[in-house]
Amino acid sequence: MKELAGDGILVQVSCRVLKLSRQPYYRWLRSPVTGRELMQAYRANALYDAHIEDPEFGYRFLADEAKSFGEPMCDRTAWRLCRDQQWWSAFGKKKARGKGRKPGPPVHDDLVQREFVAAAPNELWLSDITEHWTGEGKLYLCAVKDVWSNRIVGYSIDAQMTSALAVTALNNAVLRRGDVARCVLHTDRGSQFRSRKLQRALTGHRMAGSMGRVGAAGDNAAMESFFSLLQKNVLNRKTWATRDELRSAIVTWIERTYHRRRRQARLGRLTPLEYETIMNKQVALAA
Structure with missing residues (x-):
């Protein structure tokens, strides 16, 4: 109880020095993440999943995909979220040929090793x-x-x-x-x-x-x-x-x-x- 009382006094002194109201601070303490921030996080997650699936899609197509995931939003919101996270279409940002391009990591090993032979169909x-x-x-x-x-x-x-x-x-x-x-x-x-x-x-x-x-x-x-x-x-x-x-x-x-x-x-x-x-x-x- 003494520790809680001490924390309360510290908050009062800090708010007074910084000229802040204590009520907004306690509201934030009860709910650090607002409903709007949580909604934006869900939207950003849906856009990211769509971007990973199809890196060629621009923000309008990503907004359509996010809607199918249950996170509808206007095109402007999709553009802002993509801009903030630098999720650009693979065709949208021009780069000098051979510069700045990194190949994607393989998701499989090379099982063929240039041996293009098969003894039966569907091998x-x-x-x-x-x-x-x-x-x-x-x-x-x-x-x-x-x-x-x-x-x-x-x-x-x-x-x-x-x-x-x-x-x-x-x-x-x-x-x-x-x-x-x-x-x-x-x-x-x-x-x-x-x-x-x-x-x-x-x-x-x-x-x-x-x-x-x-x-x-x-x-x-x-x-x-x-x-x-x-x-x-x-x-x-x-x-x-x-x-x-x-x-x-x-x-x-x-x-x-x-x-x-x-x-x-x-x-x-x-x-x-x-x-x-x-x-x-x-x-x-x-x-």
Whole structure:
């Protein structure tokens, strides 16, 4: 009791010297964090979660994501919170090329080590993202390739390069292939492949993730070879007026030309679909 009385006297003397009212001090003592501060903290947390998922999103998109998390706010509030915490879109702040950029940390070890071989389907998949300009803006393609047959088992095309682009491509591949448990998905360290959404998808499909090194193109060379073919045969053939026009051309080339007509030396001069058909028959006869 004496200590409490002493503290009270100390507070009275301090407030008198500083010319402060004691009532606001006691109100703060009963509730150090105000309701407004707590609300702002919840909003900031929702914006941060959305920013980590998709670093390309600006504050307006982050506000939309935060609303879906149960923390609605106006765009101005989202901008102020993002400004205070320096949560800028990956596309928003220009930096000198090669300077000030730090690669994201890998969320998986490199399980491939440039050994792009597979003895059976759904053992090793590769994935990457490419982009191309149209008259309406950029169009992004995320493709998933089975190393066993070089077939593009899943892909996603969108006007935005977000984690959903990679997740949709992976889910499409799983729908086409069926049982993919213990399959390895090898990618680079792009934010879309490091996102928590993709990690949850891998876990849900019981797959393993693998990531190459920074700045080492050879770590995903087998996927780059497919994009090189796509660049020469589709993307650079003409100027594309609309995204829909380019989307249709990409899908047509993958499904009709690459899968069914383009013979590959590594597959014994067979197309990916021919190779899969022959190999699957052999496996069925052997069984």
